[in-house]
Amino acid sequence: MNKTKIIDVLSKLTKQYQLDTSLKFKTIALNKAIYQLKQFNGEITSGKQAIADVNSIGKGLGERIDEIIKTGTLSELKTNKETSIQTNAMDELLSITGIGPTRAKQYIKDGITSVNKLRDAIKDDKIKITHHIQVGIDYYEDLTHKIPRKEIDDMKKILNKEINKVDKELVFEICGSYRRGLSKSGDIDLLISHQHHISNIDKQKYLPKLVANLKKCGFIIDSLTSDGAKKYMGICRIEKSPYARRIDIRCVDYSAYYTGLLYFTGSKNFNILVRKKALENGYSLNEYSLTNKETDEKVILQSEKELFDILDMEYFKPTDRDL
DNA sequence: CGACAATT
DNA sequence: CATAATTGTCGA
Numbered sequence: 001m002n003k004t005k006i007i008d009v010l011s012k013l014t015k016q017y018q019l020d021t022s023l024k025f026k027t028i029a030l031n032k033a034i035y036q037l038k039q040f041n042g043e044i045t046s047g048k049q050a051i052a053d054v055n056s057i058g059k060g061l062g063e064r065i066d067e068i069i070k071t072g073t074l075s076e077l078k079t080n081k082e083t084s085i086q087t088n089a090m091d092e093l094l095s096i097t098g099i100g101p102t103r104a105k106q107y108i109k110d111g112i113t114s115v116n117k118l119r120d121a122i123k124d125d126k127i128k129i130t131h132h133i134q135v136g137i138d139y140y141e142d143l144t145h146k147i148p149r150k151e152i153d154d155m156k157k158i159l160n161k162e163i164n165k166v167d168k169e170l171v172f173e174i175c176g177s178y179r180r181g182l183s184k185s186g187d188i189d190l191l192i193s194h195q196h197h198i199s200n201i202d203k204q205k206y207l208p209k210l211v212a213n214l215k216k217c218g219f220i221i222d223s224l225t226s227d228g229a230k231k232y233m234g235i236c237r238i239e240k241s242p243y244a245r246r247i248d249i250r251c252v253d254y255s256a257y258y259t260g261l262l263y264f265t266g267s268k269n270f271n272i273l274v275r276k277k278a279l280e281n282g283y284s285l286n287e288y289s290l291t292n293k294e295t296d297e298k299v300i301l302q303s304e305k306e307l308f309d310i311l312d313m314e315y316f317k318p319t320d321r322d323l
Numbered sequence: 324c325g326a327c328a329a330t331t
Numbered sequence: 332c333a334t335a336a337t338t339g340t341c342g343a
Contacts, residue, residue: 025333091327098339130340132329176329189331224330224338231337233330248331286335 002069003037003044009068010034010061012077015087018094019108021101032056044069062139064270096140097224097246115140132224139222139235140242146184151241155188157221158238158260162213163192166206169256170194175264181319187246193257198300200253202229207251209274220247256288258301263287269323270316277311 011034015026036056037044044050047062048067057065092114093104110127114116119137121127129137136143156174163170173179176189191211194201211232214220221244222235232249252260256320263271264287278285282293289298290307299309310317 029332098329102328130328132339226339228338231331233338250331290334 002038003042005072006044006065006068007034007037009072009074009077010037012062012087013064013074015091016078016083018090018101019083019086019105021105024101029056030061033061035256058139073124085113095144096133097143098130099136099137103133130202135222135224135235139244143246145243146186147188147243147245149183149185151176151238151245152178152185154238154240157234158217158219159190159214162217162219163210165213166209167194169196170206173261173265173283175261176266177322179265179318180267182322187248190247190249190262191257191260192249192251193260195254198253198255201251205229207249208233210249252288255298255300258304258307259285259289260287262304262307263322265318267322270321273323274307274311274313277313281311283311309314 010030014027014030014034017023017030030243033054033056036054037050042053044054044065046065047064050057050065051059051062062075086108089108089112090104091115093099093107093112094101096115096118099107107113107118107127110121112121112127115137122129122134122137152174159172159174163172170192171194172190172192174188175191176187177185178188192206194204194206197204201210205228211220211223214236220234220236222233222234225231231249234247234249235244236247237244250264262274267294273286278290283299284291284293284308290301290310291298299310305315
């Protein structure tokens with residue numbers, strides 16, 4: 001009860017912070033603190049107690065929590081209509097892919113406060129936009145919908161067929177929340193590699209070839225990137241589905257396949273856990289490699305399981321990584 | 324080309 | 332102090 005109120009007020013404060021790009025890192029810190037407050041099971045009785053019991057809360061936030069407990073709000077929180085219009089506009093504009101804080105702020109200054117107003121401004125030739133933003137607007141409604149697992153199962157068949165057409169020995173996996181077994185996903189996160197190319201896989205042009213095939217068969221219907229040999233971002237759709245979907249494809253050297261698989265499967269919290277475990281065991285881990293810090297040697301993994309063994313931790317199935 | 328924006 | 336790499340856009 002008490003905690004919810006505090007989170008509620010602090011959430012309003014982050015939205016207000018978002019309007020000022022110079023407060024970028026304060027916003028990040030505040031969001032981190034809100035996340036920790038949500039994780040914390042228990043009452044918040046004072047700022048002092050919050051500092052002691054909850055991670056990511058320091059002196060400044062402690063004082064703010066005391067103020068919220070005492071007055072129910074924060075004096076720095078603006079309540080005027082203008083600010084609330086701006087925070088809502090910021091939320092909506094930032095939800096368009098291709099628009100970040102800098103552009104959103106500029107648009108709001110120009111009186112563009114919603115997706116529809118942005119559409120009008122483009123139609124009336126008032127502003128210029130990137131291709132990425134155009135695609136973000138074109139598919140805005142579609143992309144608000146989550147993807148049912150069954151639909152990705154169907155996509156997997158198409159992907160398997162087209163990947164095989166490029167090269168029979170390519171390996172691939174759909175990562176992200178799909179691999180973690182969730183019933184819905186925000187996008188499709190595809191990782192591809194090839195056992196015989198331990199480095200410079202991009203020279204083989206597997207990714208551009210695959211993208212060309214996926215366009216030809218009608219699966220990919222629009223693109224956010226075009227020339228990349230390592231990373232592709234675009235829009236896809238299967239006939240049965242009422243909505244277009246976001247797809248990301250990464251092509252990595254086989255030497256980085258299993259670290260990439262781990263990284264792109266997540267979850268974010270699980271990755272943090274494994275990286276920490278790696279450090280404790282004298283290794284550093286990122287999406288590209290597992291490196292022994294003593295010898296500076298990179299371990300070329302042959303499976304995910306091998307990574308868990310080296311780090312002396314029990315194997316986590318993908319479906320157990322949703323922390 | 325380099326600086327900047329945005330994404331993951 | 333604040334993740335790093337990839338890609339796209341714009342202006343000199």
